[in-house]
Amino acid sequence: MSHSSNLEALIRQMPKAELHLHIEGSLEPELMFAIAQRNQIPLRFPSVDAVREAYNFHNLQSFLDIYYEGAQVLLHERDFYDLTRAYLDKMASENVRHVEIFFDPQTHTDRGVPFETVIRGIHRALIDAQTAYGISFRLILCFLRHLSEEAAMQTLEQALPFKQWIDAVGLDSSELGHPPEKFKTVFDRARNEGLLTVAHAGEEGPPDYIWQALDLLKVSRIDHGVRCLEDPKLVERLRQERMPLTVCPLSNIKLCVFPEMGQHNLKILLEKGLCVTVNSDDPAYFGGYLTENYRATQQALNLSVAEVIQLAKNSFEASFMPLDIKQAYIRELDALLQDSLSKTS
Numbered sequence: 001m002s003h004s005s006n007l008e009a010l011i012r013q014m015p016k017a018e019l020h021l022h023i024e025g026s027l028e029p030e031l032m033f034a035i036a037q038r039n040q041i042p043l044r045f046p047s048v049d050a051v052r053e054a055y056n057f058h059n060l061q062s063f064l065d066i067y068y069e070g071a072q073v074l075l076h077e078r079d080f081y082d083l084t085r086a087y088l089d090k091m092a093s094e095n096v097r098h099v100e101i102f103f104d105p106q107t108h109t110d111r112g113v114p115f116e117t118v119i120r121g122i123h124r125a126l127i128d129a130q131t132a133y134g135i136s137f138r139l140i141l142c143f144l145r146h147l148s149e150e151a152a153m154q155t156l157e158q159a160l161p162f163k164q165w166i167d168a169v170g171l172d173s174s175e176l177g178h179p180p181e182k183f184k185t186v187f188d189r190a191r192n193e194g195l196l197t198v199a200h201a202g203e204e205g206p207p208d209y210i211w212q213a214l215d216l217l218k219v220s221r222i223d224h225g226v227r228c229l230e231d232p233k234l235v236e237r238l239r240q241e242r243m244p245l246t247v248c249p250l251s252n253i254k255l256c257v258f259p260e261m262g263q264h265n266l267k268i269l270l271e272k273g274l275c276v277t278v279n280s281d282d283p284a285y286f287g288g289y290l291t292e293n294y295r296a297t298q299q300a301l302n303l304s305v306a307e308v309i310q311l312a313k314n315s316f317e318a319s320f321m322p323l324d325i326k327q328a329y330i331r332e333l334d335a336l337l338q339d340s341l342s343k344t345s
């Protein structure tokens with residue numbers, strides 16, 4: 001077997017965690033059509049293929065417009081269940097052992113879908129997949145940053161009766177012009193309620209947005225964060241704190257954050273000693289789930305076995321799981337690395 005097919009097999013088989021996944025972004029066109037039909041919602045596309053052909057993005061906003069449009073087929077608890085279950089079935093087949101998924105309640109409540117309908121469907125699928133496959137999970141509620149902080153606060157109020165099912169709050173949608181500081185009060189409130197915090201920062205936005213996420217929103221992870229390299233002091237801070245970055249390589253290429261995968265800065269981030277993780281963001285829109293993100297990145301950047309394993313170890317280290325479980329996965333990955341090195345030497 002060639003070196004690269006060995007690495008592909010390793011990537012598929014190694015235990016890994018996904019920490020940056022918008023559940024609405026896992027809506028495949030086939031399921032979008034099936035749900036639209038049963039909910040009798042008209043779609044402007046004549047076919048599944050026509051939907052896929054529309055997935056040509058030139059920046060974050062051009063993607064978000066079509067992502068919010070697709071999500072409009074989701075109405076009932078069953079729809080959110082089917083969406084989440086389809087994602088988890090795929091993750092089981094890729095040996096993903098743990099997921100921390102985002103959901104965007106405002107995308108649904110603003111259309112009249114009750115918060116409760118959304119979270120009940122998602123949560124039931126997470127529980128069922130945990131039973132069926134042993135995949136553990138956390139759930140992260142994201143506020144839409146193009147809307148007001150008052151709207152985010154109302155969403156947090158709606159969420160509090162379900163606090164037992166929610167581990168953290170996050171911040172997503174249109175980054176430029178919507179800095180983290182806009183959401184300081186609602187993040188303070190969420191932390192007072194015992195929730196952890198994360199935020200998208202430094203995807204399209206400047207390093208200053210990453211500083212704000214750290215200092216004002218007191219995040220446990222930065223989602224994306226790839227623009228940190230423009231600020232050496234920030235890189236040093238991220239390295240010293242071992243602040244995780246949930247990087248999404250295929251997303252970054254599709255949204256033109258980098259012109260091509262060979263120019264992605266993931267390997268440089270790793271070499272600077274940052275806690276980089278690989279994630280899929282919105283796999284139905286960006287052309288690949290978690291394994292494909294690892295595979296495409298490994299190939300384009302010529303990552304070594306040790307670097308691939310380091311990324312998987314980072315995914316557990318950066319997760320919100322208990323320390324002893326993290327350590328067990330990290331030991332398993334260290335053993336895989338030793339095994340792999342002994343075979344090639």
Ligand code: ADE
Nearest residue numbers: 022172173174200281282
């Ligand atoms: N919502 C879904 N995917 C997103 C991304 N990559 N950035 C910001 N908001 C998002």
Ligand code: ZN
Nearest residue numbers: 022172200281
């Ligand atoms: Zn994202």
